[in-house]
Amino acid sequence: SKVAFPFIEFSNFFKVSQQYIANYPTINDILKGYEKNKKMKAKMTEIANSLDGRDLYSYLITPVQRMPRYILFLRELLKNSPPEHPDSPYLNRAMESIVSVTQEIDRFSNSSRQIVQLMSNFSKPLFIFKECRMLIEKATVYVNQSSALFDQFSTGTLQNASTPKEGYFYLFNDSVLMTTIDQISSPKSKDSPNDFSKYPENPLFIKEFNEFKYFPHPDSIEFSFRDKRAKKGISHFLIYFKRRTDCIDFLAK
Numbered sequence: 001s002k003v004a005f006p007f008i009e010f011s012n013f014f015k016v017s018q019q020y021i022a023n024y025p026t027i028n029d030i031l032k033g034y035e036k037n038k039k040m041k042a043k044m045t046e047i048a049n050s051l052d053g054r055d056l057y058s059y060l061i062t063p064v065q066r067m068p069r070y071i072l073f074l075r076e077l078l079k080n081s082p083p084e085h086p087d088s089p090y091l092n093r094a095m096e097s098i099v100s101v102t103q104e105i106d107r108f109s110n111s112s113r114q115i116v117q118l119m120s121n122f123s124k125p126l127f128i129f130k131e132c133r134m135l136i137e138k139a140t141v142y143v144n145q146s147s148a149l150f151d152q153f154s155t156g157t158l159q160n161a162s163t164p165k166e167g168y169f170y171l172f173n174d175s176v177l178m179t180t181i182d183q184i185s186s187p188k189s190k191d192s193p194n195d196f197s198k199y200p201e202n203p204l205f206i207k208e209f210n211e212f213k214y215f216p217h218p219d220s221i222e223f224s225f226r227d228k229r230a231k232k233g234i235s236h237f238l239i240y241f242k243r244r245t246d247c248i249d250f251l252a253k
Helices: 004-034 038-050 056-060 062-080 088-120 150-154 193-198 244-252
Strands: 135-146 165-172 175-181 201-208 213-216 220-226 234-241
Touching: 004 056, 004 062, 004 088, 038 056, 056 062, 062 088, 088 135, 135 244, 165 201, 201 220, 201 234, 220 244, 234 244
Parallel strands: none
Antiparallel strands: 135 165, 135 234, 165 175, 175 201, 213 220, 220 234
16 A cells, blocks of 8 residues: 555645644643642543543654654655555655654744743843744844934944843844843853843834845944834834854844
């Protein structure tokens, strides 16, 4: 019988589980928290006993284990299928499809955990989590905010500009996020940029690609977007990178 074609045809549909898989560690922790309640734990044990000993954990982990099991299954088929079998030429393609989807789910899961960790370090609440949003790059930068126009930045006259602040510039697959080190606990002069992560971050803005304009320079990027809080309804930011190569890499990505 042929089994390769269903995997090839429906491999992309397995991506529907990526949000669940990304949230699985949090779900697991929540359940462990509930188990601290004796009545809740007794009820869960009672339900598990009525289901031949399968507790809730065994059901929750099933979608997480599915993709690795498919890979093992296809690997065994490849190993034991004779070359003359009609399914043999397509098993490699099926394996590649499932491995590719699994890797994409893993990237999404890792990125989701990074975003959740990032939000937990904000000095003020800002929800930046969005389905399919993935973190691509993070850079340590200095940022100026000003009411100046782009051509004023370009000529070096930073009129009405703020004092440069240390911070992070995040590139996602759909947006950019700018944060500064929280001023209450700003880095000491002896701190290196690698030490900044121990301080809370103050989120300045997160904007999707269609919400801003930007102008690149050798070691910096200018950003402009509509902002009701700004005097003229537009905010301008000049972001300096530590190294020129960092700026070039960021722009390329």
